[in-house]
Amino acid sequence: MHAGTRRPTTRLIPAVLAAGLLMTACGTGTGGSQADAPAAKVTVTPAAGAAAAKLGAPISVKADGGRLTTVEVKDDKGAAVPGRLAADGSAWTSEGKVRPATTYTVRTKAKSSGGKESEGTSKFTTEQAAKVNKLTNTPGNGQTVGTGMPISILFDHPVAKSSRPEIEKALKVTTQPRVEGAWGWVKDWSGKDRIDWRPKDYWPSGTKVSVRGALSGLNSGDDRWFVRDYDFDFTIGADHKAVIDVPSHTLTMYDNGKPVGTIRGSAGSPQDPTRGGVHTVRSKNAAETMDSATIGHGNEWMLDSQWVTHLTASGTFLHSAPWNKSLGVVNNSHGCFGMTTSDAKRVYDFLTIGSTVEVKGTTSTKKTDVGNGLEVWQESWSQWQQRSALK
Known part of the structure; x- marks a missing residue:
């Protein structure tokens, strides 16, 4: 009898110990092991394996039954996607x-509400863009420009009005020091769509400017897509400006607000007065042929000129006019400001791309359109703000 009672007791001791060990492994109140708990369900959109994922949407990752702890997305060039x-x-x-036409790899880590950790990898490829839109930016990357220079972005193809708010949001301007400014939509002289950013007032000399355009994957309209981002930087140089006083036949140069030289020349005649307001130097050319046909005067003349500083796209220039025997005495040009060759070179060397030239005292009543060159200063700040697609 004693032997029979000891044997069952001996078997029960390991059983009790085993039960205690099982509860310890499970923890208190779980009812099961962590290994048996369900993992968080992670969904990546576009779906994994898609060989022609649709354009026009961001990449999204969602976790049900838990939370994401890490998400890492890279394109097929190894660049991280923020x-x-x-x-x-x-x-x-x-x-x-x-x-368009990009393969993305999405790596995730997640933790379920029950504490279970999991990892996953998803890969998909986007469809080709049947039609593409590109742009040309001014100033160019690394350029140093004048204090009146706008940021100007010219598109190869039309931009639908419905697409403009999203495109404008994707364009970011960062300045050091901070400068207030705004984007405005413009119709370029060429007929193409353009968006410009101008500061509220002229740039301070020395300002560093960075432009970041996260345009890749945006539809500009008519199912025409941007296929890459655009980044460029430039610097604001010396504060060089000029003022033309039409009645006195003079052009005065200013360095940081101080006059540094006055030149006599001839502005537009009463029949073709020089356009008024503040113009921005858009380009320069050391030698150029003045063709009357380009400004609506048929075949009246074909003259060679030097040291040509371009203001409007329609033909308002500062240039040498050695054929004019009334320089500084009579305003008799067809809208340009003509000077001796040596004086034209002084102006050419002094004014940089982005410098401003203000024309005062003209009889011209024509309003110069903003797209007729880089003519952002033809409008007041409040007028300019109305050009934003986000107003």
């Missing part, structure tokens, strides 16, 4: 939209 993780970890969204 995005934002929700505060509660429930979702991640890329800052931009997917680019």
Whole structure:
């Protein structure tokens, strides 16, 4: 009898110990092991394996039954795709939209509400863009320009009005020091669509400017896509300006607000008065042939000129006019300001791309359109702000 009672007791001791060990492994109140708990369900859009994912949407990652702890997205060139993780970890969204004909790899880590950690990788490729839009930016990257220079972006193809707010939001201007300014939509002299950014007032000399255009994957209209981002930087140089006083036949140069020289010349005649207001130097040419046909005067003349500083796209220039025997005495040009060759070179060397030239005292009543060159200063600040698609 004693032997029979000891044997069952001996078997029960390991059983009790085993039960205690099982509860310790499970923890208190879980009812099962962490290994058995369900993982968070992670969904990546576009879906994995898609060989022709649609354009026009960002990359999104969502977690059900838990939270995302890490999201890493790279394109097929190894470049990281920036995005934002929700505060509660429930979702991640890329800052931009997917680019055409690009393969993306999405790596995620998540933790379920039960504490289970999981990892996943998803890969997809976007469809080709049947039609593409590109742009040309002014100033060029690394350029030093004058204090009146706008940022000007010219598009190869039309930009639909419905697409303009999103495109404008994707364009970011950063300045050091901080400068207030705004984007405005413009019809270029060429007939193409353009968006310019101008400061409220002239730039301070020495300002560093960075422009970042996160345009890749945006539809500019008519199913025409941007296929890359655009980044460029430039610097504001010396504060060089000029003022033309039409009645006195003079052009005065100013360095940081101080006059540094006055030149006599001839502005437009009463029949073709020089356009008034503040113009921006858009380009320069050391030698050029003045063709009357380009400004609506048929075949009246074909003259060679030097040291040509371009203001409007329609033909308002500062240039040498050695054929004019009334320089500084009579305003008899067809809208330009003509000077001796040596004086034209002085002006040419003094004014940089982006410098401003103000024309005072003219009889011209024509309003110069903003797109007729870089004519952003023809409008007041309040007028300019109305050109924004986000107003």
